[in-house]
Amino acid sequence: MKEPGPEAAGARTRSRTRRAILSAAASVLGRDYHATLADIADAAGVGRTTLHRYFSDRTGLISAAIEDSIAAIDESVAAAAIDQGSPIEAMRRLVTAMVAVGDRLVFLFGDPRVLEGRGAAKTPEPLDDPVLTLIKRGQAEGAFDPDVTPAWIQRVLWSLVYTAYQDAEACGLPRHGIVSTVIRTLENGIHTSNPEHRQA
Numbered sequence: 001m002k003e004p005g006p007e008a009a010g011a012r013t014r015s016r017t018r019r020a021i022l023s024a025a026a027s028v029l030g031r032d033y034h035a036t037l038a039d040i041a042d043a044a045g046v047g048r049t050t051l052h053r054y055f056s057d058r059t060g061l062i063s064a065a066i067e068d069s070i071a072a073i074d075e076s077v078a079a080a081a082i083d084q085g086s087p088i089e090a091m092r093r094l095v096t097a098m099v100a101v102g103d104r105l106v107f108l109f110g111d112p113r114v115l116e117g118r119g120a121a122k123t124p125e126p127l128d129d130p131v132l133t134l135i136k137r138g139q140a141e142g143a144f145d146p147d148v149t150p151a152w153i154q155r156v157l158w159s160l161v162y163t164a165y166q167d168a169e170a171c172g173l174p175r176h177g178i179v180s181t182v183i184r185t186l187e188n189g190i191h192t193s194n195p196e197h198r199q200a
Contacts, residue, residue, distance in 0.1 A: 018054055020044045023103075025065040030107035033114070037061070066114065069104035076101045082130055087138030092183050094131065095161065099179050102165030105158075110166065131157070160186055 024044035028035045037058060041051040055061035080097035082090040098105065108114060135153045138144035144153060164171075164178045173181055 022065050022068040026069050026107040027103045033111045072104050082134045087143040098161045
């Protein structure tokens, strides 16, 4: 197999570095909007000089991180193939996909300053169409509660994923248990299955 030339290898290295910086930016800024470029460079494993070669200022970096995060969420949801299989199975795959990009969700929607000044046309809701379609299909097939709106179910889903990902440690929830806990709460609510604890 022919080895890639220096130009191709260099392009791949630059692409990996850029992705690492954008991923680090989303993760760091999602936890602390006031984090410095030095904090982001450290998280990405690069020096500040390297970071500045890719992004000359904080505004440009945040803008690129927003676009990259929206793309990452779209790709994760698309890979979950939520238009296939039963609605319950598709919803479980969706939860798994959303948790996988939880840092991107927290970054985009955790602090209103991130999307401040960006119109709806520039910042579409990345999950709206496919998720609402799934929810409506689930309601039509009797898998999801038909007496609440699809938008309500979507917001409950988003809130559970967001809270679980952001506050897992504070709630005593291990990272590896986020997906199963979100699915369990989404499907069962907070009531117990023990009949002794149910009221007539």
